[in-house]
Amino acid sequence: MKKSVLLGAFTVAGLAAGMAAAGTKDDVQARGKLNCGVTTGLVGFAAPDANGEWEGFDVAVCRGVAAAVLGDPKAVEFVPTTGKTRFTALASGEIDMLARNTTWTFSRDVDLKFEFTGVNYYDGQGFMVPKELGVSSAKELDGATVCIQTGTTTELNLADFFRTNNISYEPVPIETNAEAQQQYLAGACDVYTTDASGLAATRASFEDPSAHVLLPEIISKEPLGPLVRHGDNEWGDIVRWTLNALITAEELGVTSANIGEVASSTNNPEIKRLLGSEGTLGEMLGLDAEWAKRAIMAGGNYGEIFAKNIGEDTPIGLARGLNAQWTNGGLLYSPPFR
Amino acid sequence: MSDISFVRTEMLPEQEPPASTVGAIGWARENLFSNWFNSLLTVISIYFIYMVLKGALPWMLSPTWNGTSLAHCREILTEAGRVTDHGVSGACWGVINERWQQLLFGFYPNGSEPGTTDLRWRPVLAFLLMGVALAPVLFADKVPSKLLYFSAAYPFIFPWLLWGGTIWGPLSAALGFVIGYFVYRFVSSAFSGLIGIILGVVCAVVWWLVLSSLFVGAMNSILPIGIEAVESRKFGGFMLSITIGVVAIACSLPLGIVLALGRQSDLMIVKFLCVGFIEFIRGVPLITLLFVASTLLNIFMPPGTNFDIILRVLIMVTLFAAAYMAEVIRGGLAALPKGQYEGADSLGLNYWQAQRLIIMPQALKISIPGIVSTFIGVFKDTVLVSIIGLLDPLGLSNAIRADANWNGIVWEIYGFIGLLFFIFCFSMSRYSMYLERKLQTGHR
């Protein structure tokens, strides 16, 4: 008696579970909310404000996808993840996509079975030192104490760099950027190493930024981008092309301010295809015609998002550098909308 | 005769005791400088207190309550002339001014988004009502016992207020208990107690797992009564800590009783299972259980099931608290004199009757201080959830420090969080001491 009832209950639970395993896009639309994994807090990339609204560069990608899929850039549940929990959260389906300055690596793509849908920030691991140390190259750091963030690829790069150059160092592992900053400023470590964007952002918040220098060595490639689970290509396409739409919009000069005007007046067929007044690109994605338009209006095109969150006019003050459009000598190169 | 007398007829006024034994000086001689060693200790302590106050007070008294960012605070302090050779000195209280509500309520809807209303009265009400619901248990002699009915209903009101949604959810959950009880009553009078218990539990479980969702759906379409639902992801700050603590303790109490009884039981296998569970949970740190919640729990569930991280944390913290609770209750059971068990036996009560009528009421009463201190422990341990990325007060402190305005803030937030934890835990531990004293006199 008891056994059969228990089994019955389990069967019911199993059935309910089976129903939930449809496509991610359908799940998101049925739920009415996009679950997007972000950091627990990184200056300029993702942090909640006093009202609990999340803001930042990575956050804007989530909002763009939500606008494209759900029509509402606010329909996002931000799930703060740590370096430890981010991949399991994605693999278990707790989040639909991860936009948490995550480096695209072979093993994450292939072994951990994720699909990187593009690169929204080209970064590389750099070093920051106080000017008074008089260091001009990372190779002069023999015996230095180095602050690193754990749970990232940086500690592996660091170990490899010092090992290949045959110099010694003392690693100080740290959980968050805020703590690293505190230790570095107090002189508890000589060097702080993380992604160059993070270093620049951190340096910008110092009382006296000019007393610190970034060393010329960039010891790794860190292409950061949003990622989704393997095996759901429709969903992967949506995230990939939303990001591409933001990048293409900048290339074509479509901004959140002029989008209405451009949409009605343009003769450029690619803009027309992008904004849905020509062709059936939206339909191919399983969305409506105006998906990209909404994504661009959510927070602006790539350039606007960059300028608003981490650009040179913000306290973080990052230059476009590698992240400029290919037409301006950068690496941003979206495949064509055709 | 002259009326000169040589004998004083009126009393002399009592003389003041020597100045060195009364008043402040006398007290100080008695309590601070009774011998050279004590004097030395006193001087060292006074110097220590002086140094701490000298360091901390000027820093704390800093006119920065209205600062809008760390840079702004520095400006205010520079204007106030508080510049030392290590830069400006003084706290930047603006961060607390801006963020205290977030530290208390997390992301609970506060009406800042257009189209939403300020719902923060709900957790406040829930925690106030908790005081009312606990009153008949905690201050049994001072409140009418009728309140106990409210206490019984409270476990269903509490989640409804916090999570919101339709009123039929908690009602149907409560209905499960009612159904189970009636099945037990009916079957046990017809057949036997054991079958009654088993059937009662089975019926209640079937109700919860299968029928109640249908019931809720049906009732909700007929009579949609409810309040706005709030997802648990919105929980944060102290509200999250208290919620985890309260839910874990409330759910772990019945589980702990069962485990404690199982551990004391004569049934070999039952005892073995209970001891194994308790020792396993007590043998591993909470953080590993939280890792399980954050990374493994979904793997243990049927493929595709997914419930949010706060629920998973609640499950693991409940299991954790249950093991400690079982030990507290076992202590209560062991403290009962053997005569109570023998008395129950001699009245011809069976095991469950004896437990329900004689043993448990007394054992639980003795255990209350232990339960309160377990609660304090669990409540303090909830800060560990920040390590798996939940935004409890400590997790929020990181998020706040990641805001470009407040990047570089350290002590103010830690101090605020520490102070709130202290107030909460200290008052509870005082209460538990009071209770211990009260219970002790009851025994003599």
Place this chain on the structure above:
Amino acid sequence: MSSITDPGKQQFRLSMLIYDTRYRSGTIQVIAMIGFMLLAAWLISNTAQNLAALGKPIDFGFFSEPASYDINQRLLDYTSRDSHLRAALVGLLNTLVVAVLGCITATILGVIIGVLRLSHNWLIARLMTIYVEMFRNVPVLLWIVFIMAILIETLPAPRAFKGVETGALVLTNRGFYIPEALFSRSLGDIHLLGESSLRFDVSLDFIAIIVVLVASLYASHVIKTRADRIQAATGDRPTTWYLRLGVVVVPMVLLLVALGFHLGMPELKGFNFKGGTHLRNSLIALWLALSLYTAAFIAEIVRAGIMAISHGQTEAAAALGLRPNRIMSLVVLPQALRVIIPPLISNYLNLTKNSSLAIAVGYMDITGTLGGITMNQTGRELECILLLMLVYLTISLSISAVMNWYNESVKLKER
């Protein structure tokens, strides 16, 4: 008249499984067992299905792959080319180090504070009460990050010592540097277990010191027993303190001289201090926070233990003519210990488990290596967490086994 009739040989009926108390307990146990096994089977089958879906079958093979990260505090030799297993081992040793150090200091501090709380000095008693309440009522994780912040913010950085004469002990915000023991005529090391992940070195100097110490302590013990025997036989106790001291000190000094013992002083070279032993501030912060936090609990236990001894005991001992320190060591302490030890054990266990919060300050204990970076880099959550739990369970069970054995030996022998 009544006669007792033998109960007839009853036919076994199915309903007896429930109504007959002889069989009922068996029924309940079988049901519990079936329930438990069903639950376990359900969990395992779910896990197997999920892991198959994720394409990550349980596999401990990653342990032999290179860890490729560095660990700052390593008691075994370790480089980033060593395996994950060795990294976990280094982490385990770090856990044990901080747990042992923490237990020792927490006990010492706890006893002092517990006694001072009973002091007649009003100010001291109040201060100690404030201390105890302050530490007991604020989460230990908060204390750990707080003490770390204090260490970082208040102590000077090593570069502040440029051109300054430093003594034997240097306090910097990277940690404390203390002199280290060096041997100029060292006996060398023995390398055990070859090149495997479990390899370790044993210093022969260290073994020699231990051997000499044990031998001289034994000799000292022999002298004491002889003195006791003489005292029992004649009533006169020969003065032995200089003999006992000599037998301990002289061989040790001779050995140290033979080994060429000297202290290595920390010196500022380049970015950091070189030489000496470096106690990193993550270790100090964790050690200090755990000891201070646990000491607050131990103080309460000690106070309760001392107060539990009835005053009559002390008075009776005084009436027998015992001196105060003898009263303490012969009458009060042995009895108080019985009250103190069981809760003390659970506090040691708590401290060990709390040491897993090391990741908050970047101390590379087993949670930081096996449950942190290794888990992160390999993505093998199930294997890492199971192993992590197993390690902590083993540590906890061994501590309680040892302490329970000790408790058993000081327990009141009831006759």
